[in-house]
């Protein structure tokens with residue numbers, strides 16, 4: 001079964017000088033994606049910028065400089081592995097890559113901190129191949145505020161620049177990603193976005209009550225808008241009792257959330273958003289190379305046609321709707 005995965009953090013390793021064709025020890029490498037049946041993997045540029053400082057020793061002086069470096073690293077990988085990896089910039093291109101026997105890689109962003117109030121930068125991002133962007137990570141930026149355990153903080157909506165960015169992303173064909181965003185910001189996106197929007201890597205709050213997860217009302221709103229939710233494989237978002245580091249995520253944990261999300265948002269809204277290389281959980285299926293075990297297990301809960309929707313068809317439809325091609 002094909003897999004279209006909405007989020008991984010592997011670009012951080014590429015920025016550090018490693019290469020996709022020789023990565024070891026993490027969840028993702030070119031070989032693992034191939035063995036795991038990956039049709040398309042979203043690769044997020046996550047900008048590890050701490051506005052409260054201090055920055056990590058290897059961090060450039062500005063988030064913009066890191067962003068540029070990470071995009072350059074991604075471009076280098078596309079050239080280096082051109083025989084087996086290809087950019088996915090439209091839904092049609094995802095299928096063309098597959099027909100050519102190549103794994104598709106879609107460039108995405110986690111935290112729009114590098115926009116820093118400059119709307120025209122979105123045009124440059126689009127030019128670089130960015131097709132989805134999470135408005136915030138876990139810090140305030142020029143667009144808005146992140147999720148928070150404090151209800152007042154969680155209720156804060158988008159800033160005026162965040163609203164402007166949503167409108168421009170709609171125009172350009174960059175999907176708005178609400179994972180990590182405050183709930184107030186979420187409802188602003190739901191109200192303002194003229195295109196379907198995504199939560200690239202989030203789970204159901206009804207089953208695991210952490211502010212990074214989505215309430216039933218939020219899940220329903222994503223489904224109503226024609227959007228998708230990529231279920232996150234992080235044990236702490238799946239099981240309330242999984243509070244320690246190195247907990248193992250079982251296939252049943254993921255199935256439980258998918259079943260709930262299907263009941264609330266509709267099966268058309270479900271997708272996979274692993275968070276590979278972005279978490280300290282161990283996965284029962286190992287890494288991307290073993291993900292067919294998870295894909296096949298979906299048929300324990302869903303029909304074969306629904307399992308295909310969840311593994312790749314919904315994500316493909318979503319990007320076709322957002323990008324228009």
Ligand SMILES: [Zn+2]
Pocket residue numbers: 110179180201278
């Ligand atoms: Zn994340």
